[in-house]
Amino acid sequence: MKLSALIEILREVFDSLIANKLRSILSALGVVIGISFVILMGWALATLDLAFEKTLDIIGTDMIYVDKYDWSGGKSWKIIRQRKNITLRQAFELINRLQSAELAIPVSRKWMPNVKYKNEKFSGLITTGTTYEYALTPAGTINQGRFFSLFEDSYGMDVAVLGSKVAETMFPNDNPLGKIIKIENHNFVVIGVLDKKGVLFIDFIDNQIFIPLKSFISIYGEINRSIEIAIKSPRVEDLENVKSETIGLMREIRNLKPHQEDDFSINETEMFRSSIDNIATYIWSIGIGMTALSFIVGIIGIMNIMFVSVTERTKEIGIRKTVGAKKINILIQFIIEATLLCMIGAIVAFIICSIIIFIAAIVLQNIYPALDFVPKILPFKLFIISAVIAFIIGILAGIMPAIRAANLNPVDALRYEN
């Protein structure tokens, strides 16, 4: 079959679709819904990916975090609670003995501290005690002012660096720098504000107030406190090395016997992958069923309308065959017609979803500013995917009616009267 014949078919198919507008649109509804599911699912998964990437950026793919607690949620809570705290002494022993790491920083957190500014109390915050080197980790980048210095750090001075969310809530209209805040009734001078970080899984990090570890210990004491150690490897490739050295040292420091399990966790970005995968699987398992269902409805709808179309146009098929149309010509004509119907459905779905997503992204951001990375515009990739799906559905729905049309006997078809 030549190209000119194909172009001709396309032209005629369009005529026939336009002649049956309403009917065509209704029959494509299932496809519109199915493709919409695919697009929305694709968008949700893409958003999740972005969230994951942002999370990696903050945690750092070249970082591990030694902690009593486990991020993955894989270990049972009971076992974890029975673990002994990582004491300050143990933390510093690890930090001092570690050879392969570029950076090793102790971090300790107090959840729900008593924080005041001008007698107004703020809740939902975290006090984090750490060293000046925290500014060198991906989570410690400064937006305003500065991080505390080695000097302020080693003397345990009363200086504080605010997470972006803390700065926003405590000083909505004021410059926070130089202001005096009260942490557990101790005065601290605000000297810096961090960049905004928070995404889906670790949004707490913008709620932290950073103070020198020494000041932290003098306020909260070191009893009943477990220290986390953030460790940066010189290069991503060295991470495994750093990890095994860390585990070896920690086992030694904690006096573990060879048969005993680790009583600490090595947390890293990899652990987020499993929670991301869980959410992705969840989206898929809901989405895939609904998508499949609407595609089945869509295929049946379009197949049905195509069978009707073949019957109505029996005479036309007879005329075409009489003047020389081969089976393949008729077959392709009807398959293209079904495919085009699906393609139109896909375009409609794409337009509808674009609007939905645009609005949804804006609304989400207003409610929850950490979601500002959610894409407002659908990626072009999704357009290609929906077009391919529409194409396949069109062929599936069109093939049987098209075969029936192609196999009509020209004499009988010519004789047919509507």
Next chain:
Amino acid sequence: MDKEDNKIISLHNIAKIYQMGQEKVFAIRDISLDIYKNEYVAIMGPSGSGKSTLMNLIGCLDTPTFGKYYLNNQDVSNLDDNQLAKIRNKEIGFVFQTFNLLARATALKNVELPLIYAGISHSERIERAKKALESVGLGDRMNHKPNELSGGQRQRVAIARALVNNPSIILADEPTGNLDSKTGKEIMSLLNSLWNNGHTIVLVSHEEEIAKNAQRIIKLRDGLIEKEIINPNPLAYSN
């Protein structure tokens, strides 16, 4: 030139049997017939005598149950659907009583149709279809759809469509059956002029007067040739 070389159609003991449930309908029982280049043949006979069935066989719309059919010396009695479609496209021009035009397409598009399936380029198609429409006197009606044309004009479009791919033979099954006698005459004089220009024409009619335009009149009855009359004075009706 040898007469055999000029033989376009050669039917050898053709039969066409339709199975209707338990019953067999012998639409064509046993027909042998030769038609030569630039002949003008009329087929007559009462209703149900097998005229249309014979035309469909000659036009390769259908294959015979028994017998051999040679078209331009090629055996076409056992070809498959696609081969038959190709032969219809190249060798046969059909004109029907009910015109059989595509309702949604313009006159031009209708005439283009055989050329589309012949795989001819768009520009050449347009050119040839226009020429064909002009030759049947419809140069000014090309962009009209069938429902915007009179019966006679529709039949002219059908004739233009039959001509456009230069077929070996034009088959007209009751071409004037749906037309008034004046318009019928015009259509007949158009067919007569095609014959004058060298075309081969097979015409079905149950009207004596119309059949008398042909050189040779074949009378069918019950799927058999009853008699064959040579008309010494063709083209009578249109004058």
